[in-house]
Amino acid sequence: MATVVVAGPAVAGCQEEPGMQPTITAEQAAQRVEELLQETYGQLPPGARLELFGVAGTLPCDDPTDGGPAGRVFYEKRYEVVFPADWPADQALPMLADHWRRHNYTIVNDLSDRSDPRLSVEHPEDGFRVTVAVWNRDSGAVDIYLTGGSPCVWEHGTPDPQ
Amino acid sequence: MSGGITFEMLLNADPEVWRRAAQGWDQLGRRADDRSDDYASSARRIPDVWESGPAASAAQQHCDGLRKELETVFPPVSTIAQTLAQHANDVSELRTRAQDLVTQGRAAHVTINPDGSMTMDPAHANEWTARAMSQLVWQRDALLRQAAELDGRAARAIAENTATASGTPMSKVDRSTVPGKGTDPAEVKRWWDSLTPAQRRYVTAEYPELVGALDGVPVASRDVANRIVLDREQDALTARRDELDNREAYIRSMVEQGRGAELYPGESNKVGAALTELDRIREERERIDRNLRGLDRITDRLEDPDRPRAYLIGLSTADDGRAIVSVGNPDAADNVLTYVPGTGVELSKVGGELNRNDHMAADARVADPSAETASIMWLGYDAPDSIAWNAPFDGSAEGGAPHLDRFQDGLRVTHDGEPSRNVVLGHSYGSTVIGHTAQQGNGINADALVFVGSPGVDTNSASDLRGVPTSEVWATRAEHDVIRRVPDWDIAHGNDPTREDFGGRVFTSDPGDPDNEGKTHSAYWDEANLARENIALIVTGQTGKVS
Secondary structure, rough: OHHHOOHHHHHHHHHHHHOOOOOOOOHHHHHHHHHHHHHHHOOOOOOOEEOOOOOOEEEEEOOOOOOOOOOOOEEEEEEEEOOOOOOHHHHHHHHHHHHHHOOOOOOEEEEEEOOOOOEEOOOOOOEEEEEEEEEOOOOOOOOEEEEEEOOOOEEOOOOOOO | OOOOOOHHHHHHHOHHHHHHHHHHHHHHHHHHHHHHHHHHHHHHHHHHOOOOOEEEEEEEHHHHHHHHHHHHHHHHHHHHHHHHHHHHHHHHHHHHHHHHHHHHHHHHHHEEEOOOOOOOOOHHHOOOHHHHHHHHHHHHHHHHHHHHHHHHHHHHHHHHHEEEEEEEEOOHHHEEEEEEEOOOOHHHHHHHHHHOOOOHHHHHHHOOOHOOOOOOHHHHHHHHHHHHHHHHHHHHHHHHHHHHHHHHHHHHHHHOOOOOHHHOOOOOOHHHHHHHHHHHHHHHHEEEEHHHHHHHHHHHHHOOOOOOOOOOOOOOOOOEEEEEEEEEOHOOOOEEEEEEOOOOOOOOHHHHHHHHHHHOOOOOOOOEEEEEEEEEEOOOOOOOOOOOOOOOOOOOOHHHHHHHHHHHHHHHHHHHOOOOOEEEEEHHHHHHHHHHHHHOOOOOOOOOEEEEEEOOOOOOOOOOOOOOOHHHHHOOOOOOOOHHHHHOOOOOOOOOOOOOOOOOOOOOOOOOOOOHHHHHHOOOOOOOOOOOHHHHHHHHHHHHHHH
């Protein structure tokens, strides 16, 4: 964790100017994403559990057209929040919104007043993001997902000429 | 077990059991294939120790026979693995729908018991509840019928490919009867349907490079064929790389011994000839390494037990390489997304695109868990290397159009049951390829088109795009995407399709980073970017929710 925070400014540098600055590694990014997701989960009413949804892994975060070298990635992980029928699902998003506000997270997208509400925020120091998305299905079922993502990093922390 | 599926079985079904069984069969197929490779290399070494004679020939024949036997094991074993994996997906989808039905019942004051029987809440025993209950009964029965049908289909596929005492039979089909490249997919499908299962196994095992590339052959069979092609390409490239290493080492050792002149007896400039050959070796080796890197990424994805099953629908290492990989089987899916990547994508960089494709498949599952969505990464054309230099002027769009056109036609003819919702999405220059395809002949066979960060789609009007309703032509461009620097001058690819006068439907994506327009060009798939959710809603047909 300490390594990740110290490396924060380097990550921000990568976003500002595509180039050859070292970053944290994809593995460290994965750890930090997991940590943020667990912290988010900890703010939810008790009685729910997390179930990995889809693929946790890296995505390309650059394009040769940006003039910078290719090969940087960002890490992403998504959990489904699984809960019993009597769990207060409607409180999940407001509780997280409150937690994030108190901890000065930056709002990336606030769609909390939609019929399928969702809120995305960014950590104020290291640029990692978390999204809570609530889907009210036609059947009456409610599905909630938590997704965490890292800023763009070099897979091994330093520029990879390939 | 066909016909005997109960509601209780659906609610308690565990798709993981099927998934694990599929992995076991996949491993068996791979092991058989590895053994076959071992026999091939042993057979090649026989003449080194045993040059000629009846015994040498007999040994050669024996090794070849064993290799052949193992090779023929791969298609049926791989088909069984596919069938089990597909069944796992079907079971998972049916279970979700059974659970949804229970939730729906609860909201309508109807308790659906684990055995599927239903009871009305006495406090709400009225006409409305009775109506809701009869609707639920109808849905339950439809679900059980579908479960029995899917179960029967899987059982038939497994039975067809299960070895008998005499092995898994194959019947010879002449190579000349296989439809040629570019044949109309409907005609290809008729040819395929005319073959017996034993003949299909034969053509898949004997002519994988033909069967794997033919639009109109069912995706499951193309996948088996292309996995054989993938294995052969990897072996051939690795062998060629070894050859180059050996040749390089030989040249260097001859030069070090002062015998360089012997290498090129007819050449006047012997040093120059040696340097030229060493350069050529280096270049070829770099190209091989790039292709091998791409093939390795594809292999990793195909063999990844933690991700949904992937299907290899096309593969080639010619030029910059081509690859078509689907997450899920499009022939069995309700929604099918074809994703056409943009500039700079070649086989060696396919790993990132495969991940992007996986995420789009997962996004679609979040948007509609009751439907099965297959997502295809279609690198079936030679993408230009850079948007600044090659893209505006080269013929990649023209070159890619007939391939994409046939591919989409092929998806339609091989699809099982009700037609799927087919959506074609292009990022960057990929959108130009789609635009070009939609203006040829009858246009493109799709229900919706999606242009993301497009430099233009070869026309200034959505109504010029044929084969797709104009109301389903979608486009997005981030506010700070560098692509906006491409001028609307009519000299490159047509105007920006997010312009109002283009006539498409524009959806939201995050504005991006004003200080890094290049990064913004590929940020549409970043976590939290609204574009991703909108794409998933379009793919799953929930267009009323697109923002």
